[in-house]
Amino acid sequence: MVPFAGYEMPVQFEGVKPEHLWTREHAGLFDVSHxxxxxxxxxxxxxxxxxxxKISALIERLVPSAISTLKPGQGRLTVLLNxxxxxxxxxxxxxxxxxxxxxxxxxxxxxxxxxDDWALIREKLAGEAELQTxxxxxxxALQGPEAEAVLTPHFPEAAELSFMRCAHVQKDxxxxxxxxxxxxxxxxxxxxxxxxxxGLAYVRGLLADERVKPIGLGARDSLRLEAGLCLYGHDMDxxxxxxxxxxQWVIQKSRRERADFPGxxxxxxxxxxxxxxxxxxxxxxxxxPAREGTEIHVEGQLVGMVTSGGFxxxxxxxxxxxxxxxxxxxxxxxxxxxxxGKARAGEVTALPFVQPNYKR
Amino acid sequence: xxxxxxQTTFYTEDHEWVTVHGDLATVGITRYAAEQLGDVVFxxxxxxxxxxxxxxxxxxxxxxxxxxxxxxxxSGEVIDANSMLADxxxxxxxxxxxxGWFCVIKFSDGAETRNLMDKDAYFEFCKGQ
Numbered sequence: 386m387v388p389f390a391g392y393e394m395p396v397q398f399e400g401v402k403p404e405h406l407w408t409r410e411h412a413g414l415f416d417v418s419h420x421x422x423x424x425x426x427x428x429x430x431x432x433x434x435x436x437x438x439k440i441s442a443l444i445e446r447l448v449p450s451a452i453s454t455l456k457p458g459q460g461r462l463t464v465l466l467n468x469x470x471x472x473x474x475x476x477x478x479x480x481x482x483x484x485x486x487x488x489x490x491x492x493x494x495x496x497x498x499x500x501d502d503w504a505l506i507r508e509k510l511a512g513e514a515e516l517q518t519x520x521x522x523x524x525x526a527l528q529g530p531e532a533e534a535v536l537t538p539h540f541p542e543a544a545e546l547s548f549m550r551c552a553h554v555q556k557d558x559x560x561x562x563x564x565x566x567x568x569x570x571x572x573x574x575x576x577x578x579x580x581x582x583x584g585l586a587y588v589r590g591l592l593a594d595e596r597v598k599p600i601g602l603g604a605r606d607s608l609r610l611e612a613g614l615c616l617y618g619h620d621m622d623x624x625x626x627x628x629x630x631x632x633q634w635v636i637q638k639s640r641r642e643r644a645d646f647p648g649x650x651x652x653x654x655x656x657x658x659x660x661x662x663x664x665x666x667x668x669x670x671x672x673x674p675a676r677e678g679t680e681i682h683v684e685g686q687l688v689g690m691v692t693s694g695g696f697x698x699x700x701x702x703x704x705x706x707x708x709x710x711x712x713x714x715x716x717x718x719x720x721x722x723x724x725x726g727k728a729r730a731g732e733v734t735a736l737p738f739v740q741p742n743y744k745r
Numbered sequence: 746x747x748x749x750x751x752q753t754t755f756y757t758e759d760h761e762w763v764t765v766h767g768d769l770a771t772v773g774i775t776r777y778a779a780e781q782l783g784d785v786v787f788x789x790x791x792x793x794x795x796x797x798x799x800x801x802x803x804x805x806x807x808x809x810x811x812x813x814x815x816x817x818x819x820s821g822e823v824i825d826a827n828s829m830l831a832d833x834x835x836x837x838x839x840x841x842x843x844x845g846w847f848c849v850i851k852f853s854d855g856a857e858t859r860n861l862m863d864k865d866a867y868f869e870f871c872k873g874q
Contacts, residue, residue, distance in 0.1 A: 401809040402784040603810050672787050672831070674807050696786040696809045703786070725789065725805065 387602070390496035392419040394602050401603035405698040408569060408608055409739075412529035413600035414591055421499025422519040422562075422577050425506065426489035436488025437480060443510050444478065444490060449627065449646035451637040452490070458482030460549045460564060463635050464627055465494070465502055470648020471623035472630060473505070474498040475615065477566060479551045491551065491562055493524075493575070495617050519577060523584045528573030528608075530742060531596045536563075536574055539587060543574055548743040557583065569605070570612025570741045610704055611697045613666060613736030619677060620664060620692045620706055628655035629708070631664040631736075663714040666736040667691060667705040667722070671729045674703040675722040681709055682721040682728065688713055691722065697738055704738045705731075755818070755858055756867035762842055763818045763861060770819050770850045774806060777871050779841035782808040785834045790826035790847050797821065797850070799857050804847050806837065818861065821852035 386393045394416075398404060407413055425444060430436050441453035450463035460479030464472045479491040494502040499520060507516050527536055536543040542552035546565040554561040562577035578584035591597050606616070615621050621630040626648065633656055640646060644653055669675045674696050681689035694705030705722075713720070716735045721728035752766040760778035764771045779785065787807040797803050797817035804815040826848045830836060837845040862870060 396810065397783065400783045405809070607809060672834070673789065674787060674812070676812060696807070698784075698809060 389602065390419045392496070394419065395599075397601040397603045398599050401601070401607060402698045404598065404600045404604035405607050407598050408529045408571060408600055408604060409699050410530065412527055412531040412535050412573075412594075412597045413569075413604070414588070414597050415526040415528065415600050415605055416524075417496075417526050417575070418520070418522070418524045419496035420520070420524055421494035421496060421502060422522065422524055423492050423494070423503065424489055424517045424519060425492055425510075425514055426486075426517070428513060428515055431488045432485040433488070440488045440490055440514060443514050444506075445640070445646065447506065447509055447647065448476075448478070449636040449640050449649070449652065450478070451639050452478055452480075454637070454639070455480040457484065457487070458546075458551050458553075460491075460551055460566060461635075462549075464621075464632065465505070466627075466647040467623055468647050470626040470651045472617075472621045472625055472627060472632075473623055474502050475617055475621070475632075476502070477549075477564075479564065482551060482553050486553070491564075497618060522580045523578040523588060524575065525578070525588055525591070526567050526569075526573060526575045527591060527597070528567045528569040528571045528600075530572060532571070532573040533744070535591060535594050535596050536576075539590060540576075546574075546744075548572075548745050559583070565744065568612070568614055569608035570614070570737060570739055571608070572742050572744045606693075607695055607698060610693050610695060610706065611699055611737065611739040612741060613706065613738065615664070615706075616693055625664075625708075626652050626655060626660065628652055629660045629662055629664065659711050661711055662689065662708045663711050664692070664706060664708055665714050666716075666734040666738065667694070667707050667720070667731055668734040668738075669694075669703040669705060669722055669729060669731045671731075672703065673722075673724045673729050675705045675724055675729065675731065679705070679707075680723040681707060681731075682723055683713060683719075688720070700738050706736065709733060749855065755861035755863065756870075757816070757818045757861055758870065759816050759818075761815060761818050763858075765819075765852070765855070765858060768851055768855070769824070770821070770852050771846050772803075772815075772818055772848055772850060773846040774815060774837065774841055775867070776841045777874075779838050779845070782806065782810070782813065784809050785837040788827075788830040788834050788837060788847065790828075790830060791823045793823050793826055795823050797823070807834075815847065817850070819850055819852040819857045820854055821850040823848050824851050825849040
């Protein structure tokens with residue numbers, strides 16, 4: 386067990402590698418209750434015509450993605466920006482599926498940043514929207530090719546969902562959220578459950594399935610790294626814009642045209658001219674892993690830094706990502722990875738290392 | 746100068762084993778350490794000819810989880826390193842106290858073995874971990 390975001394979290398159960406491979410072949414259950422689920426809703430006019438447009442206009446002050454164009458039950462990855470266009474957090478914003486809850490968004494932010502995120506949203510939207518936190522509930526992720534088959538007997542709604550779609554289930558007056566998403570590159574779901582015996586019974590029921598094993602933080606990290614997904618505080622932070630982090634795809638065309646998000650001037654200029662540095666995949670060509678903090682050199686010059694790195698159990702070799710000077714960001718560019726003072730051969734590569742298995 | 750006419754194995758608090766014979770010491774990590782690390786994916790053995798003082802960082806063993814330093818259990822010069830580990834780091838998991846050895850040190854002060862543990866003491870030490 387290790388301290389993480391104010392919680393005690395398991396690094397591993399039977400081992401990082403077997404847990405990682407199990408998730409890619411079967412289904413892994415991750416306790417992500419440390420994360421920050423919450424509901425943001427209009428103070429007035431919930432479920433009335435135009436309510437989604439109103440709540441979208443509010444949250445779009447803080448994020449560069451088009452929230453207004455979300456269909457009922459649809460979610461989208463986005464980033465919370467500061468006024469300089471720096472990334473304060475990454476988050477998933479979902480439009481509630483129910484017509485009578487139009488004007489309410491289901492938002493999940495990172496555990497380490499949740500208190501700051503919530504304070505910022507409340508401050509910026511004071512008087513117009515209410516934020517109800519839900520991190521006192523159980524949040525688990527079920528990930529892997531067998532996740533749908535495992536989950537469907539418990540939540541038949543799950544089978545109907547495609548990637549980034551969400552169902553809202555009311556049972557005994559409790560709100561359950563079933564979202565088809567995750568952070569492993571595999572198909573899977575995130576479940577928000579009540580923190581009581583009923584909620585726990587669902588978790589036990591999933592764990593009792595022989596296709597499911599509990600997975601710790603170690604494999605969660607190696608799975609997301611192989612999938613080329615950023616870890617906040619490592620692969621992106623307030624000093625990086627979405628363009629530098631290679632996340633400009635979260636900024637839809639309508640938002641670029643309106644240029645009405647924080648740091649828009651800087652970000653749009655970077656989209657047009659290219660950033661000075663960019664996040665890329667890094668493939669060490671020798672067996673030594675290049676971990677976070679490893680310097681990247683070209684011809685003896687420091688040109689970048691590894692921000693996440695380790696060993697990929699599915700690729701059976703070291704994998705990494707980091708930032709390099711933009712002129713070196715082309716896949717195939719040869720680089721030196723300075724591991725414990727020794728230059729180890731590597732190259733810039735396209736992400737992800739493992740192709741995603743999402744149900745589109 | 747302490748000489749070991751019989752092969753004797755000692756253990757360190759950093760979970761290394763040291764088998765001494767004459768003035769040579771073969772060094773590796775213990776089964777307990779290998780199990781704690783999980784799947785070993787890379788080992789950086791020391792260069793032959795390098796000298797270390799007891800306690801210096803001498804080698805690195807990397808698992809999927811993290812990189813861990815291996816410290817010189819005795820002062821001396823590295824006279825051999827296990828080249829097999831470069832291509833087969835998993836040997837450390839399979840045979841940590843045999844084929845998964847890291848290096849051989851020609852040690853300079855046999856008296857340094859005095860504060861190493863014997864097998865029974867190491868077993869007790871692990872129970873307390």
